[in-house]
Amino acid sequence: MIKKILVLVVLMSSLFAYDATVEIVKKMDKLPKIALQDASEANVDTNFRKKFFKILVGDLRVSSHFNVVDDYLQSSYKGNLEDNFLSQLNLDLILRYKILLDDNGVVVANVKLINAKSGQVDSEKSYKISKKNRYPFLAHKIAVELNDKIGAPSIKWMEQFVIFAKYIDAKKSEVVISDYTLSFQKTVVKGGLNIFPKWANKAQNAFYYTSYNGIKPTLFKVDVQTGKRNRITSSEGMLVCSDVSKDGRKLLLTMAPEGQADIFVYDTQTKNLEKVTKYSGIDVNGNFIDKDERVVFVSDRLGYPNIFAQKIGSRSVEQMVYHGRNNNSVSALDNYIVYSSREKSSEFGVKTFNLYLISTKTDYIRQLTATGKNLYPRFAEDSETIMFIKYYNKQSALGVIRLNANKSYHFPLKVGKIQSIDW
Amino acid sequence: MTKLLFTSLTLAILIFSGCSQKNPEVDATAGNGTTEMSTADKKADNLSGMDSNNMDSQGMDKNGASAVEKAIAALEANINKIYFDFDKYDIRPDMKTKIEENANLLNVAEAVNFSVKVEGNSDEWGTDEYNYALGLKRAKSVKEALVAYGVSSDRIMMVSYGESNPTCKESNKDCWAQNRRAEFKLLP
Numbered sequence: 387m388i389k390k391i392l393v394l395v396v397l398m399s400s401l402f403a404y405d406a407t408v409e410i411v412k413k414m415d416k417l418p419k420i421a422l423q424d425a426s427e428a429n430v431d432t433n434f435r436k437k438f439f440k441i442l443v444g445d446l447r448v449s450s451h452f453n454v455v456d457d458y459l460q461s462s463y464k465g466n467l468e469d470n471f472l473s474q475l476n477l478d479l480i481l482r483y484k485i486l487l488d489d490n491g492v493v494v495a496n497v498k499l500i501n502a503k504s505g506q507v508d509s510e511k512s513y514k515i516s517k518k519n520r521y522p523f524l525a526h527k528i529a530v531e532l533n534d535k536i537g538a539p540s541i542k543w544m545e546q547f548v549i550f551a552k553y554i555d556a557k558k559s560e561v562v563i564s565d566y567t568l569s570f571q572k573t574v575v576k577g578g579l580n581i582f583p584k585w586a587n588k589a590q591n592a593f594y595y596t597s598y599n600g601i602k603p604t605l606f607k608v609d610v611q612t613g614k615r616n617r618i619t620s621s622e623g624m625l626v627c628s629d630v631s632k633d634g635r636k637l638l639l640t641m642a643p644e645g646q647a648d649i650f651v652y653d654t655q656t657k658n659l660e661k662v663t664k665y666s667g668i669d670v671n672g673n674f675i676d677k678d679e680r681v682v683f684v685s686d687r688l689g690y691p692n693i694f695a696q697k698i699g700s701r702s703v704e705q706m707v708y709h710g711r712n713n714n715s716v717s718a719l720d721n722y723i724v725y726s727s728r729e730k731s732s733e734f735g736v737k738t739f740n741l742y743l744i745s746t747k748t749d750y751i752r753q754l755t756a757t758g759k760n761l762y763p764r765f766a767e768d769s770e771t772i773m774f775i776k777y778y779n780k781q782s783a784l785g786v787i788r789l790n791a792n793k794s795y796h797f798p799l800k801v802g803k804i805q806s807i808d809w
Numbered sequence: 810m811t812k813l814l815f816t817s818l819t820l821a822i823l824i825f826s827g828c829s830q831k832n833p834e835v836d837a838t839a840g841n842g843t844t845e846m847s848t849a850d851k852k853a854d855n856l857s858g859m860d861s862n863n864m865d866s867q868g869m870d871k872n873g874a875s876a877v878e879k880a881i882a883a884l885e886a887n888i889n890k891i892y893f894d895f896d897k898y899d900i901r902p903d904m905k906t907k908i909e910e911n912a913n914l915l916n917v918a919e920a921v922n923f924s925v926k927v928e929g930n931s932d933e934w935g936t937d938e939y940n941y942a943l944g945l946k947r948a949k950s951v952k953e954a955l956v957a958y959g960v961s962s963d964r965i966m967m968v969s970y971g972e973s974n975p976t977c978k979e980s981n982k983d984c985w986a987q988n989r990r991a992e993f994k995l996l997p
Contacts, residue, residue, distance in 0.1 A: 613857035647942040668942040715936035
């Protein structure tokens with residue numbers, strides 16, 4: 387009798403049904419397996435449907451929070467348990483979407499998230515975008531919300547604009563605003579040499595850039611909505627806005643008023659300019675750290691480019707990296723610094739630049755890339771994601787590293803060469 | 810009796826455990842008319858472009874420009890480009906004579922009233938911000954050498970073009986060496 391009760395108790399505990407989604411969230415080491423189903427009707431052209439699918443499936447893959455089925459699958463929107471639940475794939479989730487186009491160019495996506503085990507619809511929502519060419523942002527929004535729904539760490543950075551400059555010819559470059567996959571691009575500055583664009587604030591409604599079209603290099607601030615630009619300052623030699631303080635008030639500028647490149651802090655309200663570095667060689671690429679009171683930067687004061695830090699207003703300088711003989715580009719967030727380092731030539735004679743991640747508090751160092759020319763790293767706000775420029779096979783690409791998943795993705799630029807990036 | 814109790818209990822448990830503790834919510838928002846606009850869509854509405862060509866016109870007065878332009882072109886054709894080693898901005902021994910020749914040319918009567926812009930350039934290796942600074946150091950080294958050879962410092966401006974102005978685009982050592990240079994432009 388007692389044996390029977392014991393067996394019953396064991397059976398009891400295993401029989402209580404569970405919410406598959408919640409279980410998946412709790413154990414992120416087991417990624418939910420998901421397939422996408424396109425339920426759009428025939429009036430939406432195949433080419434557009436395939437492009438949309440590619441972005442959406444790519445977003446889920448880049449998030450590294452899903453085990454994604456790459457196949458392009460179709461279904462009716464309503465579906466039924468037997469036909470459309472792909473039981474042979476042993477899925478956890480199905481994301482079924484239907485794209486609708488109206489005469490005004492508006493694109494609507496009706497989206498269902500289906501629990502593939504139970505066949506139940508977890509949620510259903512509609513999204514829209516007012517112009518067809520912005521479809522990447524529609525896909526990104528769907529991916530970001532799906533990711534939130536399963537309780538994974540936010541991937542909101544996917545909805546951010548990226549701003550970059552690209553060389554199109556000698557002494558000619560344009561400033562472009564895009565999504566992180568470069569599928570949406572809008573040229574916002576063209577004509578002559580326009581370089582080093584930098585967002586002025588988190589809202590991404592203004593940016594700085596350097597124009598070489600006047601007598602001296604000049605820094606402008608552009609209002610994204612009106613296209614109106616205001617002159618900030620000029621400098622002989624060179625001028626770059628390398629960082630903006632969190633409140634948007636102060637800029638770190640690399641400028642050379644006497645032909646000597648140094649880092650300055652510019653207060654946009656008082657118009658005060660304060661020189662930070664005083665070394666007679668190269669000091670560039672300043673980044674604010676420690677509540678915008680310190681600057682981490684690149685300097686050749688040891689005879690080769692390396693990474694240093696200095697408190698604004700103080701003369702003492704701290705070396706931050708003790709590895710590598712040419713560390714020429716840096717980005718910092720909280721206690722982490724990522725930099726680009728030139729490796730020794732390989733036996734095949736090809737120069738490689740790799741990205742490394744270090745902590746300012748410990749001896750932790752981690753190599754992030756292995757091959758090619760990896761430059762210009764920039765942290766996202768969430769510190770799990772780094773964007774950078776990758777050059778390979780005579781082509782430049784926007785690279786994205788997802789640190790926790792230890793994965794790297796590249797989005798090639800078809801025309802031109804990426805000069806600098808920000809997001 | 811015990812058997813009946815046992816069977817009922819088992820049945821009851823089976824029935825209750827068949828009900829999931831959390832029912833997946835069916836969120837039937839579709840058809841309710843609420844469609845969420847992407848934030849980026851609203852931001853993208855605001856993007857406008859501008860053409861710098863229309864804003865930065867620094868053209869010379871057209872009348873009489875052609876004679877000056879010709880004189881400048883003739884002088885510039887005879888100015889030596891100065892080349893640098895990888896990652897370096899000091900003047901190489903084999904370049905010193907060339908700078909001296911440039912200084913002499915810049916001080917002839919036909920040239921002495923023009924300003925000189927020394928343009929520093931780099932090859933494609935490394936991140937561009939560092940390369941702009943490297944190009945500027947090259948321009949500065951050349952300026953200092955010109956001054957040492959007798960060109961007035963007030964006449965000389967410097968600018969760096971970093972990697973933006975290559976003369977060749979092949980991926981080989983010869984091409985990279987050609988791009989690591991300082992060039993000269995004369996201004997009226």
